[in-house]
Amino acid sequence: MIEISKKVEQLAPSGIRAFFDLVLGMKDVISLGVGEPDFVTPWHIREKAIFSLEQGYTSYTSNKGMPELRRQIAAFLKTRYGMNYDFDEEILITVGVSEGLDLAMRAILNPGDKVLVPEPVYVSYRPVVELAGGRAVILKTGIENGFKLTPRQIGKACGKGVKALMINYPCNPTGASYTRAELQAIAQVAKKNKLLIISDEIYDELTYDFDHVPLASLKGMKDSVLYFNGFSKAYAMTGFRIGWVCGPAKVVAAMTKIHQYTMLCAPITGQVAAQEALKSGLKSVQEMKSEYKRRRNYIVRALNEIGLECHMPQGAFYVFPSIKSTGETSMAFAQNLLRKKKVALVPGTAFGPSCEGHVRISYASAYDSLKEAVSRINNYLNSENGQGSRVKEQGKKP
Amino acid sequence: MDEILEILSKDARISPAEIAKLTGENVASVKKAIAKYERNGTILKYKAVLNHDMVKESGSVVRALIEVSVTPQKNVGFDSIAERIYSFPEVTSCYLLSGAYDLLLVVEGENIHTVANFVASKLSPMENVRGTTTHFLLKKYKEDGQVLKKQAGTKRLNISY
Numbered sequence: 001m002i003e004i005s006k007k008v009e010q011l012a013p014s015g016i017r018a019f020f021d022l023v024l025g026m027k028d029v030i031s032l033g034v035g036e037p038d039f040v041t042p043w044h045i046r047e048k049a050i051f052s053l054e055q056g057y058t059s060y061t062s063n064k065g066m067p068e069l070r071r072q073i074a075a076f077l078k079t080r081y082g083m084n085y086d087f088d089e090e091i092l093i094t095v096g097v098s099e100g101l102d103l104a105m106r107a108i109l110n111p112g113d114k115v116l117v118p119e120p121v122y123v124s125y126r127p128v129v130e131l132a133g134g135r136a137v138i139l140k141t142g143i144e145n146g147f148k149l150t151p152r153q154i155g156k157a158c159g160k161g162v163k164a165l166m167i168n169y170p171c172n173p174t175g176a177s178y179t180r181a182e183l184q185a186i187a188q189v190a191k192k193n194k195l196l197i198i199s200d201e202i203y204d205e206l207t208y209d210f211d212h213v214p215l216a217s218l219k220g221m222k223d224s225v226l227y228f229n230g231f232s233k234a235y236a237m238t239g240f241r242i243g244w245v246c247g248p249a250k251v252v253a254a255m256t257k258i259h260q261y262t263m264l265c266a267p268i269t270g271q272v273a274a275q276e277a278l279k280s281g282l283k284s285v286q287e288m289k290s291e292y293k294r295r296r297n298y299i300v301r302a303l304n305e306i307g308l309e310c311h312m313p314q315g316a317f318y319v320f321p322s323i324k325s326t327g328e329t330s331m332a333f334a335q336n337l338l339r340k341k342k343v344a345l346v347p348g349t350a351f352g353p354s355c356e357g358h359v360r361i362s363y364a365s366a367y368d369s370l371k372e373a374v375s376r377i378n379n380y381l382n383s384e385n386g387q388g389s390r391v392k393e394q395g396k397k398p
Numbered sequence: 399m400d401e402i403l404e405i406l407s408k409d410a411r412i413s414p415a416e417i418a419k420l421t422g423e424n425v426a427s428v429k430k431a432i433a434k435y436e437r438n439g440t441i442l443k444y445k446a447v448l449n450h451d452m453v454k455e456s457g458s459v460v461r462a463l464i465e466v467s468v469t470p471q472k473n474v475g476f477d478s479i480a481e482r483i484y485s486f487p488e489v490t491s492c493y494l495l496s497g498a499y500d501l502l503l504v505v506e507g508e509n510i511h512t513v514a515n516f517v518a519s520k521l522s523p524m525e526n527v528r529g530t531t532t533h534f535l536l537k538k539y540k541e542d543g544q545v546l547k548k549q550a551g552t553k554r555l556n557i558s559y
Binding site: 020023024026029031033034035036038040122123124172290294295297298301302344346350367 | 401404405409416419420421422552553554555556557558559
């Protein structure tokens with residue numbers, strides 16, 4: 001019998017996996033559980049990918065990614081955010097941001113080094129820290145402050161062995177994001193404590209109430225930030241698996257070393273498609289952005305109206321309402337809702353143990369589906385299982 | 399475009415109350431804005447987009463695109479002659495174009511003869527019409543941004559991080 005490594009055995013709660021399998025095996029489900037845009041990759045990008053295959057672009061590329069693509073990213077960041085990155089030394093093309101985060105942890109951590117990780121948090125953050133031999137120091141955020149980290153909280157957690165801070169904004173699963181002033185305060189405390197900020201800004205284009213500001217674009221922060229972004233959300237290219245990381249040459253070189261041994265390079269078809277995406281701009285996502293904003297307004301109001309406390313997030317396409325009024329655990333609520341009303345969502349506990357009592361709802365679904373889903377959730381809350389009377393009492397205050 | 403117009407142009411069935419939820423405004427001001435748009439002619443009409451291939455009774459409709467060269471008139475240019483032409487109920491669309499000819503019409507009839515008859519007896523004999531070229535339409539694939547077939551279902555998984 002082969003023994004699995006202890007480190008791996010301890011990863012990820014298996015209950016979530018089983019729940020996912022249950023959802024995937026079920027038909028006619030209204031899904032609010034999807035972590036990707038609800039439109040397919042714009043046709044001109046797909047067409048370019050098809051054409052590249054016809055032309056015979058099927059080879060490896062440079063480990064760092066095609067130079068043309070890196071040049072384009074450098075130019076894009078310059079015009080979009082006024083950031084200056086050298087295409088050859090400070091940019092690496094990765095297989096999505098997920099690979100990039102793993103590379104970063106392995107490149108900077110020594111056994112026992114600590115990394116500040118907010119919670120709720122994207123599912124991979126804690127595992128990549130632990131797989132790299134580091135220790136995650138959890139910074140809990142709650143609905144009362146809109147799931148945002150505070151500079152004070154970060155400052156208090158700093159100390160011996162704390163090397164980096166991971167942050168994702170707009171955030172999956174909460175949709176929380178930060179204004180320039182809030183970021184400046186976080187940057188200041190990070191700088192003071194010599195933290196490297198691992199900044200995952202994959203949802204940057206989906207910021208609704210103010211302009212997105214990359215942490216690395218703040219004055220004096222370039223050398224203290226690894227800036228992650230990619231094509232998945234802004235261009236609906238999740239399956240192409242193309243992301244990028246920009247940062248200090250030394251760190252990027254270290255990450256490239258691991259990348260070349262483990263991944264070799266990102267797939268060429270995706271890299272060619274990504275170039276077309278940058279060339280033709282963000283028209284599709286800009287159109288979707290106003291649509292998402294409306295759905296956000298709708299879903300926040302609708303959930304509060306049926307008695308699930310929900311904060312107003314500033315970005316991405318997720319809300320993270322509380323289901324505590326039902327008295328059920330996140331997992332039980334998700335399972336019952338799926339079985340009885342055929343609505344799928346993700347239990348909050350997938351995003352950290354402190355997220356018990358919450359669920360993640362993705363509003364990257366057609367408005368009609370959202371409406372139907374809300375009405376089914378409402379039916380569920382008013383049924384015996386949802387312990388309707390209790391819900392109603394507590395549901396008055398939005 | 400105003401957000402209310404944007405929402406209505408995608409789905410005309412949506413109620414003022416729902417629009418208010420989506421935009422964060424109050425219902426009264428949404429109603430007021432819509433009433434204003436209807437009054438001043440910004441919103442002309444609400445209608446369903448049909449796939450005519452699926453409508454049984456409309457099986458006998460034929461459509462033609464007709465290029466029309468006309469002689470413009472003093473003072474009124476093309477507008478007066480265009481009005482005389484588009485007033486025929488057979489003409490479902492009428493555009494003034496730059497280039498080799500002047501007006502482009504979309505004409506509907508029960509069959510090829512009705513359309514031919516319209517061209518021969520109504521359109522061509524008009525005083526300012528210098529010439530016409532008729533193209534019968536074989537199949538419509540996409541109209542006003544709408545692909546004219548039921549879209550295939552999503553290929554996304556029902557759940558993912």
